[in-house]
Amino acid sequence: MKFAHTSIVLALSSALVMCQKSEDAKAPKPLSVETTETGVTLRVSTADSEIRVGEPLQVVVEVDRGVDTSVTMPNFSKNVGNFEVRASTPLPKNPAFPNRVAEQLTLVTFESGEKIEVPPFEVAVRDGAGKESSIKSPPLAIAVESRLEGQFNPASFRDIKGAVDVPLETQWAWIIGLCVLIAVIGAGAYRWWFHRPVAPVIIEAPHERALRELNELAARDLPNKGLVLDFYVLLSDAVRHYVEGRFGIHAPEQTTKEFLTAARHHPQIVDDHQRLLASFLRAADMVKYAAQRPGPSECDRGLDAARGFVRESAPTVAKDGHESPSEATQEARS
Numbered sequence: 373m374k375f376a377h378t379s380i381v382l383a384l385s386s387a388l389v390m391c392q393k394s395e396d397a398k399a400p401k402p403l404s405v406e407t408t409e410t411g412v413t414l415r416v417s418t419a420d421s422e423i424r425v426g427e428p429l430q431v432v433v434e435v436d437r438g439v440d441t442s443v444t445m446p447n448f449s450k451n452v453g454n455f456e457v458r459a460s461t462p463l464p465k466n467p468a469f470p471n472r473v474a475e476q477l478t479l480v481t482f483e484s485g486e487k488i489e490v491p492p493f494e495v496a497v498r499d500g501a502g503k504e505s506s507i508k509s510p511p512l513a514i515a516v517e518s519r520l521e522g523q524f525n526p527a528s529f530r531d532i533k534g535a536v537d538v539p540l541e542t543q544w545a546w547i548i549g550l551c552v553l554i555a556v557i558g559a560g561a562y563r564w565w566f567h568r569p570v571a572p573v574i575i576e577a578p579h580e581r582a583l584r585e586l587n588e589l590a591a592r593d594l595p596n597k598g599l600v601l602d603f604y605v606l607l608s609d610a611v612r613h614y615v616e617g618r619f620g621i622h623a624p625e626q627t628t629k630e631f632l633t634a635a636r637h638h639p640q641i642v643d644d645h646q647r648l649l650a651s652f653l654r655a656a657d658m659v660k661y662a663a664q665r666p667g668p669s670e671c672d673r674g675l676d677a678a679r680g681f682v683r684e685s686a687p688t689v690a691k692d693g694h695e696s697p698s699e700a701t702q703e704a705r706s
Contacts, residue, residue: 440500578617579686
């Protein structure tokens with residue numbers, strides 16, 4: 373009978389302790405701030421705005437945009453304010469919001485206070501007409517609780533003791549040995565610094581850089597993700613930068629009409645290349661400014677046309693080591 377009573381008392385005590393713990397546990401306090409400009413909404417949110425020092429803070433940065441609008445998220449590799457960026461992960465597409473771009477950050481801070489702000493995030497925006505702007509979110513105020521308990525009492529620390537005299541006469545052997553060691557280390561560091569092999573500087577040729585960027589663009593598979601506008605913007609930028617580096621035409625700063633006029637008078641751009649460029653750039657303009665949306669197969673043909681133009685117009689290296697015009701250019705001149 374006593375055993376049964378003891379079991380009941382222990383069970384009731386455990387239940388009371390569990391109830392007390394559940395009451396003491398703090399419920400998470402979500403927080404969200406947002407701003408809207410020119411049809412683009414930037415939202416910054418967290419599931420819990422009250423954390424302790426050293427605890428990870430999960431922050432989600434979301435951008436709702438239009439179909440013809442492209443956005444560039446901030447560089448999350450650097451620290452933001454008093455917070456260290458421990459991780460940055462793009463979130464998968466939400467079928468309910470197909471035009472939303474979202475990224476989750478894991479932040480950690482070692483500062484405490486009732487209002488430690490996550491600074492505003494700035495997102496670059498480019499609409500369907502090619503107009504560029506930016507949108508900035510409001511700051512996110514986070515309450516960070518210190519892990520220290522009680523009040524600071526300086527009287528609890530011992531005072532600094534006085535200086536201790538050390539007779540230098542008995543330390544000469546150690547001093548001389550230390551000086552010799554420092555001299556040996558300094559001589560070794562000098563020889564290593566001034567006689568170390570210098571790594572060669574590798575300069576990437578314009579056509580090599582363009583082909584690398586085009587291959588990276590193909591690997592991203594943007595058309596099959598519905599990002600046709602982003603695909604053509606990056607594709608035309610790669611070709612324009614190649615033309616600037618290869619032929620000296622400041623293509624990124626010119627309109628398509630101005631660029632084609634400059635290319636028509638360039639001695640190294642043959643007629644076939646001019647026609648290929650004109651067709652390619654006008655097709656890209658129809659996507660960027662006329663809201664045309666070609667399919668993935670048409671995007672692949674545009675990518676193959678850009679690769680073909682770069683390969684055909686790339687310079688060849690002569691036997692004496694100097695660059696010469698491409699084979700297509702030589703045949704057109706002959």
